[in-house]
Amino acid sequence: MANPFQLSVVIPNLNRASSLVRAVLSVRDDSPDAEIIVVDDCSDADLSAEYACLQDIGVRVFRQEVRRRGGAARNRGVRHASGTHVSFLDSDDVWMPGRHDRIRRFYGVPGTERTVLVSGALLHVNGEIRKPHQPLWRPGSALVDYVYRDMGRVQTSMMTLPIEIARACPWDETLRVNQDTDLAMRLDRLGIGFHIDSEPGIIKEESICPGRLTTGTETADLSHAWYRRESADWSPAARSGYHLQDRVWRLADSGRRREAFAALARSLCPPVSLRETLRRALCMTVRPQLYERLRESYRARVQVPRAVDAVQKAAGETWRVLDARAHSFCAVAQSGFGQRGQEPASAAVEAA
Missing domain, CATH: 3.90.550.10 (Spore Coat Polysaccharide Biosynthesis Protein SpsA; Chain A)
Structure with a gap:
């Protein structure tokens, strides 16, 4: 039993x-x-x-x-x-x-x-x-x-x-x-x-918190080492998705913007989400804090209702x-x- x-x-x-x-x-x-x-x-x-x-x-x-x-x-x-x-x-x-x-x-x-x-x-x-x-x-x-x-x-x-x-x-x-x-x-x-x-x-x-354990300057390299070890049998789309969702923001948070944009370009081979790619490109261009302010300003200007349910x-x-x-x-x-x-x-x- x-x-x-x-x-x-x-x-x-x-x-x-x-x-x-x-x-x-x-x-x-x-x-x-x-x-x-x-x-x-x-x-x-x-x-x-x-x-x-x-x-x-x-x-x-x-x-x-x-x-x-x-x-x-x-x-x-x-x-x-x-x-x-x-x-x-x-x-x-x-x-x-x-x-x-x-x-x-x-x-x-x-x-x-x-x-x-x-x-x-x-x-x-x-x-x-x-x-x-x-x-x-x-x-x-x-x-x-x-x-x-x-x-x-x-x-x-x-x-x-x-x-x-x-x-x-x-x-x-x-x-x-x-x-x-x-x-x-x-x-x-x-x-x-x-x-x-x-x-x-x-x-x-x-x-957004600079002290989080996953945002140190070395974590981009640690994550990429794990990716190289594990990704031999991944599909091409999964590899693109890794670069879009993981490598891009780790590099950007580490101040390695040129490498971050290169990773963003890599995520297009093949593309998994053009909308997310554009969002991350904009966020990296203007920096996360300014991106959030621009996002709120845009919502207020065009009166986009915030979708908040019960x-x-x-x-x-x-x-x-x-x-x-x-x-x-x-x-x-x-x-x-x-x-x-x-x-x-x-x-x-x-x-x-």
């Missing part, structure tokens, strides 16, 4: 306090019975107060003794998970109400034992909730074609899978970038199925409320931690 459904949620963290608490609270609100595991990747910041308070509400917290990046943190969380299924959530993203029930219903259907559930996503961009295009899965399509040719999203915080599969096919701990696509491609090659959920299950943080409005309110609660949680944690009499840095984490 199969074990009853139990969900574990693994959240890696590095130096984040308020956004981590926001992520945890979003899961706890929707999934009071879910096991939440936070793995600290050897943060420089002392988060002992926040971690102690998170443990008080039932969160399991582990700390890496040396920094080993997100893949290793997720693998450690999977090793300690006691659930039948595991979801991953980045520490700056938000879990949306209703996701737990959709996951449980999906895996209650016979035949889903070897399937990855990919939840839909909304985007949080500089205070605005946006709804990205998520294409339909083409029957028989390879995962890499769906991600790069069709421009589909299969990202870390969107994935849920049976725990046995997560343990049999761990995250590549050597990768700093492209970790989610790499894992999904390996699962696809092993014959693991994918189901794309049309309902948003997360709000993904995609605000789901986006509710998501925006969810984000704002969680953000306020997280700041309050951290303030209380900091003010009360001195009375606990605990040692800093590692007192509030479980033993390895």
Whole structure:
């Protein structure tokens, strides 16, 4: 007899306090019975107060003794998970109400034992909730074609899978970038199925932030090295899509504009989306911040109504409320931690 459904949620963290608490609270609100595991990747910041308070509400917290990046943190969380299924959530993203029930219903259907559930996503961009295009899965399509040719999203915080599969096919701990696509491609090659959920299950943080781990000057080269290693059997359209969706913006963010425009030209052989190609060309020409201002100015001038539906409005309110609660949680944690009499840095984490 199969074990009853139990969900574990693994959240890696590095130096984040308020956004981590926001992520945890979003899961706890929707999934009071879910096991939440936070793995600290050897943060420089002392988060002992926040971690102690998170443990008080039932969160399991582990700390890496040396920094080993997100893949290793997720693998450690999977090793300690006691659930039948595991979801991953980045520490700056938000879990949306209703996701737990959709996951449980999906895996209650016979035949889903070897399937990855990919939840839909909304985007949080500089205070605005946006709804990205998520294409339909083409029957028989390879995962890499769906991600790069069709421009589909299969990202870390969107994935849920049976725990046995997560343990049999761990995250590549050597990768700093492209970790989610790499894992999904390996699962696809092993014959693991994918189901794309049309309902948003997360709000993904995609605000412009120079300090994000995926935007360092060397990540363009790290990503391209991964691409050269993996792309021998990719379709021509998937290779074009990689350059359009990955290489162009990494080079542009690194200040390597000439190489970025060369990558944009490469993405036309063959073209996968002329509209996206033009958008990225304009964004690189005028720089992202000015592009956003021009975009808003154009909308106001021609009176283009912003397409915001009820789901986006509710998501925006969810984000704002969680953000306020997280700041309050951290303030209380900091003010009360001195009375606990605990040692800093590692007192509030479980033993390895």
